Amino acid sequence: MVCLAVDLRVALDADPISLDPHEQLSEGGIQYSHAVFDPLVRWRQDGTFEPRLAVSWELKDERTLRLHLRQDVRFHTGNPLTAEDVLFTIERLKSSIDFKALFNVVRNVDKIDDYTVDIHTNHAYPLLLNILAYVFVIDKTFYEGRSEIVKFGQTFASTNVSGSGPFTVHDRVVGQRLTLIRNPDYWDTQSVGNVEQLELLPIRSDSTRLAALLTGDVDVISPVAPIDIARVQRTPNVKLLALTGTRIVMLQMNQARREEFQDIRVRRAMNLAVNQALIVEKILRGYGEPAGQLSSSAFWGHVNNLVPQSDLEQARELMKEAGYQDGFRVTMMAPNNRYMSDERVALAASAMLAKINIQVDLKTFPKAQYFQFFDQQAADIMMLGWQSDTFDSNNIYEFVLACRDADTGMGAYNAGRVCDRKLDDAIMLANQEMDVAQRVALLRGIEMRAVDKAWVIPLYWQPIIWASKQHVDLESVVNFLNFPYWGDLHVSAP
Amino acid sequence: MLSFIGRRLLQAMFVLLIISFVSFMIQDKMGDPVRQMVGLSVTLEQREALQQELGLNDPMLIQYGRFLGRAIQGDLGTSYYYKEPTIDVIASRLPATLELSFAALVLVVLLAIPLGVFAAIHPKNILSRAVLLFSTLGLSVPIFIVAVFLMYFFAIEWGLLPSFGRGETTSVFGLWQSGLFNRDGLQHLLLPSLSLAFVLTPIFIRLIRAEMMDVLQSDYIRYAWAKGISAPRIYFIHALKNTMLPVITVGGIQLGTLVAYTILTESIFQWPGMGLLFMDAVTRVDVPLISTYLIFVGVIFVVTNTLVDVVYSLVNPRVRIPGYS
Numbered sequence: 001m002v003c004l005a006v007d008l009r010v011a012l013d014a015d016p017i018s019l020d021p022h023e024q025l026s027e028g029g030i031q032y033s034h035a036v037f038d039p040l041v042r043w044r045q046d047g048t049f050e051p052r053l054a055v056s057w058e059l060k061d062e063r064t065l066r067l068h069l070r071q072d073v074r075f076h077t078g079n080p081l082t083a084e085d086v087l088f089t090i091e092r093l094k095s096s097i098d099f100k101a102l103f104n105v106v107r108n109v110d111k112i113d114d115y116t117v118d119i120h121t122n123h124a125y126p127l128l129l130n131i132l133a134y135v136f137v138i139d140k141t142f143y144e145g146r147s148e149i150v151k152f153g154q155t156f157a158s159t160n161v162s163g164s165g166p167f168t169v170h171d172r173v174v175g176q177r178l179t180l181i182r183n184p185d186y187w188d189t190q191s192v193g194n195v196e197q198l199e200l201l202p203i204r205s206d207s208t209r210l211a212a213l214l215t216g217d218v219d220v221i222s223p224v225a226p227i228d229i230a231r232v233q234r235t236p237n238v239k240l241l242a243l244t245g246t247r248i249v250m251l252q253m254n255q256a257r258r259e260e261f262q263d264i265r266v267r268r269a270m271n272l273a274v275n276q277a278l279i280v281e282k283i284l285r286g287y288g289e290p291a292g293q294l295s296s297s298a299f300w301g302h303v304n305n306l307v308p309q310s311d312l313e314q315a316r317e318l319m320k321e322a323g324y325q326d327g328f329r330v331t332m333m334a335p336n337n338r339y340m341s342d343e344r345v346a347l348a349a350s351a352m353l354a355k356i357n358i359q360v361d362l363k364t365f366p367k368a369q370y371f372q373f374f375d376q377q378a379a380d381i382m383m384l385g386w387q388s389d390t391f392d393s394n395n396i397y398e399f400v401l402a403c404r405d406a407d408t409g410m411g412a413y414n415a416g417r418v419c420d421r422k423l424d425d426a427i428m429l430a431n432q433e434m435d436v437a438q439r440v441a442l443l444r445g446i447e448m449r450a451v452d453k454a455w456v457i458p459l460y461w462q463p464i465i466w467a468s469k470q471h472v473d474l475e476s477v478v479n480f481l482n483f484p485y486w487g488d489l490h491v492s493a494p
Numbered sequence: 495m496l497s498f499i500g501r502r503l504l505q506a507m508f509v510l511l512i513i514s515f516v517s518f519m520i521q522d523k524m525g526d527p528v529r530q531m532v533g534l535s536v537t538l539e540q541r542e543a544l545q546q547e548l549g550l551n552d553p554m555l556i557q558y559g560r561f562l563g564r565a566i567q568g569d570l571g572t573s574y575y576y577k578e579p580t581i582d583v584i585a586s587r588l589p590a591t592l593e594l595s596f597a598a599l600v601l602v603v604l605l606a607i608p609l610g611v612f613a614a615i616h617p618k619n620i621l622s623r624a625v626l627l628f629s630t631l632g633l634s635v636p637i638f639i640v641a642v643f644l645m646y647f648f649a650i651e652w653g654l655l656p657s658f659g660r661g662e663t664t665s666v667f668g669l670w671q672s673g674l675f676n677r678d679g680l681q682h683l684l685l686p687s688l689s690l691a692f693v694l695t696p697i698f699i700r701l702i703r704a705e706m707m708d709v710l711q712s713d714y715i716r717y718a719w720a721k722g723i724s725a726p727r728i729y730f731i732h733a734l735k736n737t738m739l740p741v742i743t744v745g746g747i748q749l750g751t752l753v754a755y756t757i758l759t760e761s762i763f764q765w766p767g768m769g770l771l772f773m774d775a776v777t778r779v780d781v782p783l784i785s786t787y788l789i790f791v792g793v794i795f796v797v798t799n800t801l802v803d804v805v806y807s808l809v810n811p812r813v814r815i816p817g818y819s
Binding site: 024153205208217375387409413 | 523524525526528529530531532533534535536537538539540544547548572574575576577578642645646649650653656657658659761762763764766770771773774776777778779
């Protein structure tokens, strides 16, 4: 394939905090990792897994997965990639603060031969491939002996890199730019990617980022604020790419703080009073998907007929039945710079609750302060946007719906103090169920019960919005995970 | 002279001590730095362990004491995000901010002096009225509106100037990354410095105009006219020099405004200077960097105020500063 080599400038709202792929589990970090490293497997846009460093895999038994590795892969240093590197990487992930929660389930990894490994788990684990998509294999020879991960200090790995990915790190000015150059010896010769130099620029302010695209100073930006979408669409030489994400933004009603919330009629009434469709239409300008449940349609727990309901009459009726027709006063907290238009959404929701006489005293904070309050459960209603790291429903249930348990970490973000043993049992089962049909049934069961009990108020799935120049084929690399594969990006002549 | 410097140093130490103390005491309210650096699924336990490791669980006064102890040895801490000593981080961003402020000041001088003098000499002229109207506008419009406005027209609509960043820089003596020596850098500099100048110029125009009108009434100017000295010499040498005293004072105070406005301007134009650094540090709760920035700004204030006092006595020999002769 004859390719035109191009330079691409991408402006994002954040930059990776370190060159170490295992230091922080964040969107920016994983986006960077996909450019400079390769995962064992990765997600396709349709939600299935694509072989990368692992060419094939088979389940040996319920707790053992055998992986066959590619044999022609070399790191940027020139060292060949073998089973040793995979062992080294997974061991490191198990000790990384950010990744250990995901990798605890892996008991150990055995090397069978140079290009075959067996992964043993502590119990049958249906999401093993989901977490293998986070195994960005690093060069053992390069990192060994200096692979420590320090959160608040400089390490060898945070400033030096040897991955196997489509790009090598050329230059990094922390907080200003990260310049990547195409790896000439990349193993994936089938890739249509033709970006020779990729420059990642953090631009914090939404309007400045947009201006940079409109002036042509950069080629691709993300995210685009809902208010600016019309502006992008009006401009002929740029295009908008919006996907439904899987981050579910919700309101949690704290039952330990308010006995009113223990009454299912009140929770149902609140769910009915909040008009999700209106929030999406007016505040998110029609982008994003109004939610009547927690699992987005990309997840197995999604139940098609659980659509958001809003019915003020019925809501008032329920409040009356519960004996609260005169309403009550509650406090609510929300962040103002964490989720897309979060403050305005919180305002809208509190205005909607006022319609059934629930007076909401809303306070909003920058995310740095907000999450301290969140941990303290400092208000009766809290806003949370949850992104499942495994891209599976059960992760949401574990963190948001399960009873709080400090030892296991279950329910760590359950600010509603929901504790429903039936749900907990199902969550435990779904974590070990290997049969797909059974597991889907379990997850949907959890979803339906949670909606039936109105444990939380789901609002919407936050959209993933990118904008780029017309000749950038962004559609083929951006996915619902919001991990664009820059290595495969094709840019045609402008 | 010595006692003057000594006194100033003492004052400076005192000011910096207070600033550092206050910046330390507000830390608690800014949020949890650990939270900003870890993923969502990291357990409370692990986060607490990290906090312990960073010494964030100790009483504030103990933390402050520890900070002071290190500060005396010249170590103001390590930035959580940049993972480098905060002084180095700020020093690396300093050139960008200094060049921006310098460019803005040059624009202010170039605009305010001629306009102010003109408005004083011809108070009834239609142009003078226009200048005054403009200065009222400049005083009342907040800088972010000016900046966004400039960006919208000059960068987006007309495509004349770049919208963000500093552009190309050249290394001067290997110490200073400067954008002043190439076309690209200067083009990038224009919009941010113009928006800074837009909000700072009006006050100086008004000040110079008012002072100048006053001075032009004084006896020595009349005497100069009578003596037949040329008009430009009277206006720009004899009169202007005496209007400069209050201008310098206000200028020194305005420096604070300049620092504050630089934060906004840098955020809007993604100008990689200290202001943007500070904004980012606040969002990330990068506490050591925040403290160092505040202390650094304190130093700038003390130094410029001292300089203002010195310049004062040069411009007007009648001024006597205690301890300085």
